[in-house]
Amino acid sequence: MIQQLQSGDPAPLFQAIDHNGKSVSLENYRGRKVLLAFFRFSACALCNLRVHQFIQRYPEWQLQGLEIIAVFESPEKNLSAHVGKQNAPFPLIADPATAIYDLYGVETSEDKVQATLSDPDLKAAIAEAEAAGFPLTPEEGSNFHRIPAEFLIDETGILRTAHYSRILTDHLPFDAIEHFIRSGK
Numbered sequence: 001m002i003q004q005l006q007s008g009d010p011a012p013l014f015q016a017i018d019h020n021g022k023s024v025s026l027e028n029y030r031g032r033k034v035l036l037a038f039f040r041f042s043a044c045a046l047c048n049l050r051v052h053q054f055i056q057r058y059p060e061w062q063l064q065g066l067e068i069i070a071v072f073e074s075p076e077k078n079l080s081a082h083v084g085k086q087n088a089p090f091p092l093i094a095d096p097a098t099a100i101y102d103l104y105g106v107e108t109s110e111d112k113v114q115a116t117l118s119d120p121d122l123k124a125a126i127a128e129a130e131a132a133g134f135p136l137t138p139e140e141g142s143n144f145h146r147i148p149a150e151f152l153i154d155e156t157g158i159l160r161t162a163h164y165s166r167i168l169t170d171h172l173p174f175d176a177i178e179h180f181i182r183s184g185k
Contacts, residue, residue: 004105005162011036011153012103018091019076019084024069026157033184034153035061035068035177038106041142042074042082042094046125046168048134050148055088057174062089064181071095073146078139106149107164113145116167125169152180160185 005012011034015025026034037054039047054068061068068090072079076094083092095101116122126136150172152161160180163172179185 002102002105002107004107004164005151005159007159007162009159009162011151011157011159013157014100014103016071016093016095016100018093019079019088020091022091024091024093026069026153029067029069029153030157031155033066033155033181034151035066035172036071036104036151036153037068038071038101038104038149039083040073040144040146040148040168041139042072042079042084043137043139043142045129045134045136047072047148048083048086049125049129049132050171051083051086051088051092052132052134053174054090055086058089061177061181066177066181069093071100073098073101073143074139075141078142082137082139101146104149104151105164107147108143108145109147110145112147112165112167116169119167119169122169152177154184 013026018024071093074094075096079092079094148165150163151159154160
């Protein structure tokens with residue numbers, strides 16, 4: 001079983017290249033609050049909806065001192081072809097070898113995917129994604145059983161929240177992110 005991180009743990013450092021070819025080093029974010037979000041794959045409709053929601057909130061969040069880094073278990077070419085079309089103002093990182101996923105203990109679970117498929121709220125989430133322009137789209141070679149996770153990291157590099165999703169539609173509530181921005185907790 002993968003070792004999951006806990007609140008209070010130091011955020012594991014990583015370096016990667018984002019969708020714009022820029023180097024991203026978590027260490028360079030010291031002094032700023034960070035929302036580090038791990039998604040499934042770049043064509044995932046529910047993931048694209050969440051990125052869309054982040055893009056809408058990002059200008060205000062950034063003014064309040066929050067940065068976002070989004071990681072996808074997809075090759076760069078798929079990232080560009082799918083979620084990259086949203087022109088996110090924050091880094092999108094392709095991690096097809098799952099090096100960063102493994103650092104953060106982000107799991108793969110067939111059981112949690114099955115639980116999602118039987119969740120009565122799933123149809124509404126899919127409809128919301130489709131209404132926003134993100135239809136269900138397969139991505140060849142994608143890891144269908146990857147489960148999202150989101151981490152809130154403070155200015156000193158400490159995890160203040162480690163949220164491992166119970167099902168595919170389970171994310172940190174926006175009010176929890178906004179509370180972290182205001183209070184650092």
